[in-house]
Amino acid sequence: MKTLAKLSFCATLLAAATAGAQEDCGPVAIDPVAGATGARVENYAAIFESCAKDGEMRLATRRMRVDGDSLLLIVDPQTLQTALARAACWRCAATTDAEQADTRFLQALRPPPEGSRPPALVNAGLIHGKGAGSYVTGDLCPSQKPLDRDFIEEVAAQGPGTPLTLAVSGGWIAHHGADFAWLQEKRRSGALAITWADHSYSHPFAPGLKDVQNYLLRPGVDLDREIFETEKILIAHGETPSVFFRFPGLVSDAALLEKLRERHLVALGADAWLALGPPPRDGSVVLVHPNGNEPGGLKIFSRLLKSGRIPLPLRPIVEAP
Known part of the structure; x- marks a missing residue:
């Protein structure tokens, strides 16, 4: 009986930990702070990585730390919607524009045909x-x-x-x-x-x-x-x-x-x-x-x-x- 009770207790702890991890991997909402400056966002860097989580794929374009949390700025490559996400929740690897060329995001970034614009550009x-x-x-x-x-x-x-x-x-x-x-x-x-x-x-x-x-x-x-x-x-x-x-x-x-x-x-x-x-x-x-x-x-x-x-x-x- 003690063994069963111990197993039940461990299962409860595991379930709670799993639920907490799932909650932690949800959308990141940063509490607004009046008068905040960019200094609140540390180690800000441009990256380009392909990231996966639970069957979803996103492209990460920035990495940072905010209030001690390691975060990514991610883009849905088809809808172009952005979000902040916890870096620990995603499996990411470096990617290239060529590898993502078929996505709507990269097509939106595509430059105009060579020679179609003058050297100085307006609009x-x-x-x-x-x-x-x-x-x-x-x-x-x-x-x-x-x-x-x-x-x-x-x-x-x-x-x-x-x-x-x-x-x-x-x-x-x-x-x-x-x-x-x-x-x-x-x-x-x-x-x-x-x-x-x-x-x-x-x-x-x-x-x-x-x-x-x-x-x-x-x-x-x-x-x-x-x-x-x-x-x-x-x-x-x-x-x-x-x-x-x-x-x-x-x-x-x-x-x-x-x-x-x-x-x-x-x-x-x-x-x-x-x-x-x-x-x-x-x-x-x-x-x-x-x-x-x-x-x-x-x-x-x-x-x-x-x-x-x-x-x-x-x-x-x-x-x-």
């Missing part, structure tokens, strides 16, 4: 999406002005879980804590399904300089720092970076695009920058600036939305490539 990358409807994106460049919450509310009024892509600079997050927390609550409540695109950390810009000498093309700009510091501050605040990156000013060149692909990020452009260009059509990637710096574009958006000229439905950007 390179994904500028128009598949299917009907439109893809609404808002840039949050560093700004002294507050978030235009009326625009956010107007998008949210389209229905629960309305998709919205926000291309956010790390510098904007660092100086707009209350506005960022308000956006996070919109996401957590289900009012909006926000995709966080990277818009560089500092968004370098000097008035009067030509594009080929400006933005991320300015001498001395460290693209890795611009990418990673924004990803880190998003993670430090409990959010998950997507696979999308929007160049400041939509300005890049062939070298920047290649470096972006090496970091496994999809360049996000726009074919309907409302303050500057034509109205959207089915499949358009719509661009506005809700950071307070471009109210004219928001007025155009509101007018087009009310008149039925913003193609519906509003769609998540992961469906565009």
Whole structure:
């Protein structure tokens, strides 16, 4: 009887340990901390690994430690959805772009045909999406002005879980804590399904300089720092970076695009920058600036939305490539 009781007790402990391990291997949710900086995210590194767990496969593009936990930033290679995962829960091995070439993710990263673009590029990358409807994106460049919450509310009024892509600079997050927390609550409540695109950390810009000498093309700009510091501050605040990156000013060149692909990020452009260009059509990637710096574009958006000229439905950007 003692032996049976001992075996039963051990089985109970094993079952509890197994259940705990399964729970530990679920989705990672990092508690947001007001005023958090990228320093909360340690040993941040770009990787490219194929990872397996319970019959699932993901691609890992970043490795890090947060609050003592070893984590991965993983991508579903078919849906392009990203998530944070515990490294100990996945069996990972280095992979290559060639080995993953048939996945939708790698196809989205595929460069344009050689010779189809000039050396200096404006609006390179994904500028128009598949299917009907439109893809609404808002840039949050560093700004002294507050978030235009009326625009956010107007998008949210389209229905629960309305998709919205926000291309956010790390510098904007660092100086707009209350506005960022308000956006996070919109996401957590289900009012909006926000995709966080990277818009560089500092968004370098000097008035009067030509594009080929400006933005991320300015001498001395460290693209890795611009990418990673924004990803880190998003993670430090409990959010998950997507696979999308929007160049400041939509300005890049062939070298920047290649470096972006090496970091496994999809360049996000726009074919309907409302303050500057034509109205959207089915499949358009719509661009506005809700950071307070471009109210004219928001007025155009509101007018087009009310008149039925913003193609519906509003769609998540992961469906565009």
